[in-house]
Amino acid sequence: MTEIPLTHVLILSSLLFIIGFVGVVVRKNTLFMLMSLEVMLNAVGVAFIGAGSVWQEADGQIMFMLVLTLAAAEIAVGLALLIRMQRRYRTLNIDVLNQMKG
Amino acid sequence: MSSLASIEGLFYLAATIAIVASLKVVTGKNTVHALLYLVISLLAVAVCFYLMGAPFAAGLEVIVYAGAILVLFVFAVMMFGLGIDETHNAPQSRGLSLWVGPVFLGLLLLIELIFVIGNSDLSLQLNNQIVDSKQVGMLLYGPYLLAVEISSFLLLAGLVAGYHYAKPESRGGRL
Numbered sequence: 679m680t681e682i683p684l685t686h687v688l689i690l691s692s693l694l695f696i697i698g699f700v701g702v703v704v705r706k707n708t709l710f711m712l713m714s715l716e717v718m719l720n721a722v723g724v725a726f727i728g729a730g731s732v733w734q735e736a737d738g739q740i741m742f743m744l745v746l747t748l749a750a751a752e753i754a755v756g757l758a759l760l761i762r763m764q765r766r767y768r769t770l771n772i773d774v775l776n777q778m779k780g
Numbered sequence: 781m782s783s784l785a786s787i788e789g790l791f792y793l794a795a796t797i798a799i800v801a802s803l804k805v806v807t808g809k810n811t812v813h814a815l816l817y818l819v820i821s822l823l824a825v826a827v828c829f830y831l832m833g834a835p836f837a838a839g840l841e842v843i844v845y846a847g848a849i850l851v852l853f854v855f856a857v858m859m860f861g862l863g864i865d866e867t868h869n870a871p872q873s874r875g876l877s878l879w880v881g882p883v884f885l886g887l888l889l890l891i892e893l894i895f896v897i898g899n900s901d902l903s904l905q906l907n908n909q910i911v912d913s914k915q916v917g918m919l920l921y922g923p924y925l926l927a928v929e930i931s932s933f934l935l936l937a938g939l940v941a942g943y944h945y946a947k948p949e950s951r952g953g954r955l
Contacts, residue, residue: 716849
Protein backbone atom coordinates (compact mmCIF):
# COMPACT_ATOMS: atom_id res chain seq x y z
CA MET A 679 0.00 0.00 0.00
CA THR A 680 2.57 2.56 1.02
CA GLU A 681 5.47 3.69 -1.11
CA ILE A 682 8.13 3.10 1.51
CA PRO A 683 9.09 -0.53 2.18
CA LEU A 684 8.87 -1.62 5.79
CA THR A 685 12.42 -2.99 5.79
CA HIS A 686 13.85 0.46 5.05
CA VAL A 687 11.80 2.01 7.84
CA LEU A 688 13.08 -0.65 10.22
CA ILE A 689 16.66 -0.06 9.04
CA LEU A 690 16.27 3.67 9.80
CA SER A 691 14.75 2.83 13.16
CA SER A 692 17.50 0.42 14.17
CA LEU A 693 20.23 2.81 12.99
CA LEU A 694 18.79 5.60 15.13
CA PHE A 695 18.42 3.20 18.05
CA ILE A 696 22.04 2.05 17.76
CA ILE A 697 23.26 5.65 17.58
CA GLY A 698 21.30 6.48 20.73
CA PHE A 699 22.47 3.34 22.51
CA VAL A 700 26.13 4.04 21.73
CA GLY A 701 25.58 7.56 23.01
CA VAL A 702 24.16 6.29 26.30
CA VAL A 703 27.02 3.82 26.77
CA VAL A 704 29.92 6.04 25.66
CA ARG A 705 29.14 9.53 26.96
CA LYS A 706 30.03 10.54 30.48
CA ASN A 707 28.00 13.73 30.61
CA THR A 708 24.61 12.82 32.02
CA LEU A 709 22.82 15.45 29.94
CA PHE A 710 24.15 13.85 26.75
CA MET A 711 23.03 10.46 28.02
CA LEU A 712 19.49 11.82 28.43
CA MET A 713 19.62 13.26 24.90
CA SER A 714 20.74 9.88 23.52
CA LEU A 715 17.85 8.30 25.41
CA GLU A 716 15.54 10.66 23.55
CA VAL A 717 17.05 9.53 20.24
CA MET A 718 16.43 5.91 21.24
CA LEU A 719 12.78 6.52 22.17
CA ASN A 720 12.35 8.38 18.90
CA ALA A 721 13.70 5.38 16.99
CA VAL A 722 11.09 3.18 18.64
CA GLY A 723 8.45 5.67 17.51
CA VAL A 724 9.70 5.39 13.91
CA ALA A 725 9.27 1.61 14.03
CA PHE A 726 5.72 1.91 15.41
CA ILE A 727 4.63 4.50 12.85
CA GLY A 728 6.19 2.51 10.00
CA ALA A 729 4.38 -0.67 10.98
CA GLY A 730 1.12 1.21 11.47
CA SER A 731 1.41 2.77 8.02
CA VAL A 732 2.13 -0.56 6.32
CA TRP A 733 -1.00 -2.21 7.75
CA GLN A 734 -3.04 1.01 7.53
CA GLU A 735 -3.99 0.80 11.19
CA ALA A 736 -4.08 3.58 13.77
CA ASP A 737 -2.61 1.37 16.52
CA GLY A 738 0.93 2.31 15.60
CA GLN A 739 0.21 5.99 16.13
CA ILE A 740 -1.42 5.22 19.48
CA MET A 741 1.65 3.32 20.64
CA PHE A 742 3.75 6.28 19.45
CA MET A 743 1.65 8.61 21.60
CA LEU A 744 2.18 6.36 24.62
CA VAL A 745 5.94 6.40 23.95
CA LEU A 746 5.71 10.20 23.73
CA THR A 747 4.05 10.32 27.15
CA LEU A 748 6.73 8.05 28.55
CA ALA A 749 9.47 10.27 27.10
CA ALA A 750 7.92 13.41 28.60
CA ALA A 751 7.64 11.89 32.08
CA GLU A 752 11.12 10.36 31.87
CA ILE A 753 12.71 13.64 30.85
CA ALA A 754 10.94 15.56 33.61
CA VAL A 755 12.23 13.18 36.29
CA GLY A 756 15.67 12.82 34.69
CA LEU A 757 16.30 16.55 34.40
CA ALA A 758 15.12 17.13 37.97
CA LEU A 759 17.60 14.48 39.15
CA LEU A 760 20.31 16.14 37.05
CA ILE A 761 19.61 19.50 38.68
CA ARG A 762 19.95 17.77 42.05
CA MET A 763 23.23 16.15 40.95
CA GLN A 764 24.60 19.45 39.69
CA ARG A 765 23.81 21.10 43.01
CA ARG A 766 25.37 18.40 45.13
CA TYR A 767 28.48 17.41 43.14
CA ARG A 768 29.01 20.51 40.97
CA THR A 769 29.43 18.29 37.90
CA LEU A 770 27.38 16.25 35.47
CA ASN A 771 29.95 13.47 35.16
CA ILE A 772 28.21 10.14 35.69
CA ASP A 773 31.34 8.67 37.32
CA VAL A 774 30.87 10.67 40.51
CA LEU A 775 27.78 8.60 41.19
CA ASN A 776 29.66 5.31 41.42
CA GLN A 777 29.61 5.32 45.19
CA MET A 778 26.28 5.04 46.90
CA LYS A 779 25.58 5.25 50.58
CA GLY A 780 22.44 3.70 51.85
CA MET B 781 13.94 2.34 -7.13
CA SER B 782 12.65 5.70 -8.14
CA SER B 783 14.08 9.17 -8.46
CA LEU B 784 14.52 11.68 -5.68
CA ALA B 785 11.24 13.41 -6.52
CA SER B 786 9.11 10.56 -5.21
CA ILE B 787 7.85 9.84 -1.73
CA GLU B 788 10.49 7.15 -1.35
CA GLY B 789 13.37 9.45 -2.34
CA LEU B 790 12.17 12.22 -0.07
CA PHE B 791 11.92 9.70 2.77
CA TYR B 792 15.53 8.64 2.25
CA LEU B 793 16.64 12.27 2.29
CA ALA B 794 14.82 12.95 5.56
CA ALA B 795 16.15 9.70 7.03
CA THR B 796 19.71 10.68 6.13
CA ILE B 797 19.22 14.07 7.77
CA ALA B 798 17.86 12.36 10.90
CA ILE B 799 20.84 10.00 11.11
CA VAL B 800 23.42 12.75 10.51
CA ALA B 801 21.79 15.01 13.09
CA SER B 802 21.60 12.16 15.64
CA LEU B 803 25.29 11.41 15.10
CA LYS B 804 26.09 15.07 15.72
CA VAL B 805 24.02 14.92 18.92
CA VAL B 806 25.89 11.91 20.26
CA THR B 807 29.36 13.16 19.30
CA GLY B 808 28.79 16.79 20.25
CA LYS B 809 30.91 18.61 22.82
CA ASN B 810 28.79 21.67 23.42
CA THR B 811 25.42 21.07 25.05
CA VAL B 812 23.48 23.80 23.27
CA HIS B 813 24.78 22.82 19.83
CA ALA B 814 23.87 19.19 20.52
CA LEU B 815 20.38 20.38 21.48
CA LEU B 816 20.12 22.26 18.17
CA TYR B 817 21.02 19.09 16.29
CA LEU B 818 18.52 17.14 18.41
CA VAL B 819 15.78 19.53 17.26
CA ILE B 820 16.82 18.92 13.64
CA SER B 821 16.80 15.16 14.19
CA LEU B 822 13.28 15.29 15.64
CA LEU B 823 12.03 17.51 12.81
CA ALA B 824 13.52 15.12 10.24
CA VAL B 825 11.77 12.19 11.90
CA ALA B 826 8.55 14.25 11.84
CA VAL B 827 8.96 14.70 8.07
CA CYS B 828 9.48 10.92 7.82
CA PHE B 829 6.19 10.40 9.70
CA TYR B 830 4.44 12.78 7.34
CA LEU B 831 5.75 10.88 4.32
CA MET B 832 4.68 7.58 5.90
CA GLY B 833 1.10 8.82 5.98
CA ALA B 834 0.85 9.80 9.65
CA PRO B 835 0.46 13.60 9.69
CA PHE B 836 -1.09 13.54 13.17
CA ALA B 837 1.97 11.81 14.61
CA ALA B 838 4.20 14.26 12.74
CA GLY B 839 2.37 17.18 14.35
CA LEU B 840 2.64 15.57 17.77
CA GLU B 841 6.36 15.00 17.23
CA VAL B 842 6.92 18.67 16.43
CA ILE B 843 4.68 20.01 19.21
CA VAL B 844 5.54 17.66 22.06
CA TYR B 845 9.15 16.62 21.30
CA ALA B 846 10.63 19.62 19.53
CA GLY B 847 8.32 22.07 21.30
CA ALA B 848 7.96 20.91 24.88
CA ILE B 849 10.68 18.40 25.74
CA LEU B 850 13.46 20.37 24.05
CA VAL B 851 12.36 23.55 25.86
CA LEU B 852 12.62 21.55 29.10
CA PHE B 853 16.18 20.62 28.11
CA VAL B 854 17.04 24.25 27.37
CA PHE B 855 15.68 25.34 30.75
CA ALA B 856 17.71 22.66 32.49
CA VAL B 857 20.88 23.72 30.63
CA MET B 858 20.22 27.31 31.69
CA MET B 859 19.93 26.18 35.31
CA PHE B 860 23.18 24.20 35.14
CA GLY B 861 25.15 27.20 33.94
CA LEU B 862 26.95 26.94 30.64
CA GLY B 863 30.50 27.41 31.89
CA ILE B 864 30.44 24.37 34.14
CA ASP B 865 29.85 21.51 31.70
CA GLU B 866 31.93 20.55 28.70
CA THR B 867 31.68 23.93 27.02
CA HIS B 868 35.19 24.91 28.01
CA ASN B 869 36.49 21.91 26.05
CA ALA B 870 34.76 23.07 22.87
CA PRO B 871 36.66 25.20 20.36
CA GLN B 872 36.30 28.93 20.72
CA SER B 873 33.32 30.54 19.08
CA ARG B 874 33.84 30.68 15.33
CA GLY B 875 30.91 32.90 14.49
CA LEU B 876 28.87 31.54 11.60
CA SER B 877 30.20 27.99 11.44
CA LEU B 878 28.65 26.93 14.76
CA TRP B 879 25.02 27.30 13.78
CA VAL B 880 25.30 27.01 10.03
CA GLY B 881 25.09 23.19 10.16
CA PRO B 882 21.71 22.92 11.92
CA VAL B 883 20.31 25.80 9.88
CA PHE B 884 21.38 24.11 6.63
CA LEU B 885 19.77 20.79 7.61
CA GLY B 886 16.63 22.60 8.77
CA LEU B 887 16.37 24.51 5.50
CA LEU B 888 16.74 21.23 3.60
CA LEU B 889 13.79 19.80 5.55
CA LEU B 890 11.72 22.94 4.95
CA ILE B 891 12.40 22.79 1.20
CA GLU B 892 11.42 19.12 1.20
CA LEU B 893 8.14 19.82 3.03
CA ILE B 894 7.24 22.73 0.73
CA PHE B 895 8.03 20.53 -2.26
CA VAL B 896 5.69 17.78 -1.03
CA ILE B 897 2.87 20.20 -0.24
CA GLY B 898 3.26 22.10 -3.50
CA ASN B 899 3.48 19.02 -5.73
CA SER B 900 -0.09 17.89 -6.42
CA ASP B 901 0.92 14.41 -7.61
CA LEU B 902 2.77 13.65 -4.39
CA SER B 903 -0.03 15.12 -2.26
CA LEU B 904 -2.55 12.89 -4.03
CA GLN B 905 -0.32 9.86 -3.47
CA LEU B 906 0.03 10.75 0.21
CA ASN B 907 -3.70 11.28 0.68
CA ASN B 908 -4.37 7.71 -0.44
CA GLN B 909 -2.39 6.21 2.39
CA ILE B 910 -3.18 8.51 5.28
CA VAL B 911 -4.19 7.23 8.70
CA ASP B 912 -5.95 10.33 10.00
CA SER B 913 -6.49 11.65 13.50
CA LYS B 914 -10.15 10.57 13.52
CA GLN B 915 -9.19 6.89 13.40
CA VAL B 916 -6.57 7.47 16.10
CA GLY B 917 -9.08 9.23 18.35
CA MET B 918 -11.73 6.53 17.91
CA LEU B 919 -9.26 3.86 18.96
CA LEU B 920 -7.71 5.99 21.70
CA TYR B 921 -10.98 6.53 23.54
CA GLY B 922 -12.32 3.07 22.75
CA PRO B 923 -10.17 -0.01 23.28
CA TYR B 924 -7.17 1.98 24.53
CA LEU B 925 -8.99 3.99 27.20
CA LEU B 926 -7.20 2.21 30.02
CA ALA B 927 -3.81 2.99 28.42
CA VAL B 928 -4.77 6.68 28.27
CA GLU B 929 -5.67 6.63 31.95
CA ILE B 930 -2.42 4.91 32.85
CA SER B 931 -0.36 7.38 30.84
CA SER B 932 -2.11 10.25 32.61
CA PHE B 933 -1.04 8.67 35.90
CA LEU B 934 2.49 8.41 34.51
CA LEU B 935 2.51 12.11 33.65
CA LEU B 936 1.20 12.98 37.11
CA ALA B 937 3.94 10.86 38.67
CA GLY B 938 6.51 12.64 36.49
CA LEU B 939 5.18 16.02 37.61
CA VAL B 940 5.27 15.15 41.30
CA ALA B 941 8.71 13.55 41.09
CA GLY B 942 10.13 16.45 39.06
CA TYR B 943 8.82 18.98 41.57
CA HIS B 944 10.12 17.03 44.52
CA TYR B 945 13.58 16.22 43.17
CA ALA B 946 14.35 19.69 41.86
CA LYS B 947 13.42 21.45 45.09
CA PRO B 948 16.43 22.91 46.92
CA GLU B 949 17.32 21.29 50.22
CA SER B 950 17.07 24.64 51.95
CA ARG B 951 13.37 24.68 51.17
CA GLY B 952 12.61 21.23 52.49
CA GLY B 953 13.50 19.18 49.43
CA ARG B 954 15.29 16.34 51.18
CA LEU B 955 15.59 13.04 49.34
